[in-house]
Amino acid sequence: MDDRTLHQELACGNPAAFQQLVNSHQSRVINTCYGFVSNKEDAEDIAQEVFLEVYKSIDSFREDAKLSTWIYRICVTKSLDFLRKRKRKKRFGRFKDLFGKTQDRIEQIPAPATANPQKHLEKQERAEILQQAVDSLAENQKIAITLNKYEGFSYQEVAEIMGASVSSVESLLHRAKKNLEKTLYRYYAQQG
C-alpha cells in the first residue's frame, strides 16, 4: 500500500491498515526511542504512545512529508518529553533509572562468538561511556547523532524528521562528533 492509500485507509479507521503500519514500523520506532532513553521497557512504552498519537492524530496529517517521517518526528518528540520528565524526577532524588540504564546498554552489546569475557566487558563499558557522552550533547546534536548513528537514518531522512536542511544536519553531526571526541578525551585523560 502506498503512503496516500495507507493514509486514506487510516483516516477511515481501517484496523488492518493500522496494524500494517504498526508492524512495519514498530521495530524501528522502538529502537529509535531506545536510542534516546536507554531502557527497554521505557522505549516500548514510548513507542506505544507514538502509535497511539498516530491513531488519534491521523486526521491532522497534511501529507506535506512522508507518513514515516511524521511518525519518527512524533517518536523524537515523545522521547525528548520523556527525557525531560525523567530529568525533573531525578532532581527530586530518583536514581534508579541510572542503574536501569546501565543494565540495558550492557544487554545491547551482543555476546561474542568466541568466549572472551574480558573483551566483552570492555565493550560493554565503552558503550555505557559513549551513551553518557551522547546524553551530554545539546538537544539538536543528540537527536541528529541518535537518528544517524544509532538508527542508521540517512542525512536526508534525518533532515526530513528534524525539519532541517541536509547541510544543517551535516553541520550538526560534525559538531556532535567533535563534542563527543572532546568529552571522551577529557574522560580518558582523567582516567590516566
Add this chain to the structure above:
Amino acid sequence: MTEKERIRQEVEKTLQCFDGIEKIEPRPFFFTRLKARINSTDAEKKRVKQSGWGFAALRPALLSLLIVLNFVSAIVIFRGNETRSDNRSEYLSAFAEEYSFTQETEDLFSFAN
C-alpha cells in the same frame, strides 16, 4: 606510545561502539497491547462524553443565571448609591439649617480655597 596517542586510541575505540550496537526486538504481542490501550482510551473518551453531556446542557443555563445575578447586583448597588446621595443631601441641608449656613457663607469658604 605517548599519553596523547593512548587517549586518542581509547576515544576511537569508544566511538566505534556506534557500529556494534544490536537492535532490540519488540516484546511479543506489542500490537495486542497497543490495541488494548487504544480501546481503553476510546472507552474512556465515550464515558467522559456521556457523563459530560448533562453538564454541557447546563452550561448555557448557568451562564444566563450568572448574567442575571450580575444585573441584579448592579441595580441594587446603583440604587443604593442614589439613596445614599439623596440621604446625603438631606443631611447637608439639615446641617446647614442647624448652623445657619447661607449661600454667602458657602461662597466665603469657596473663596478661601
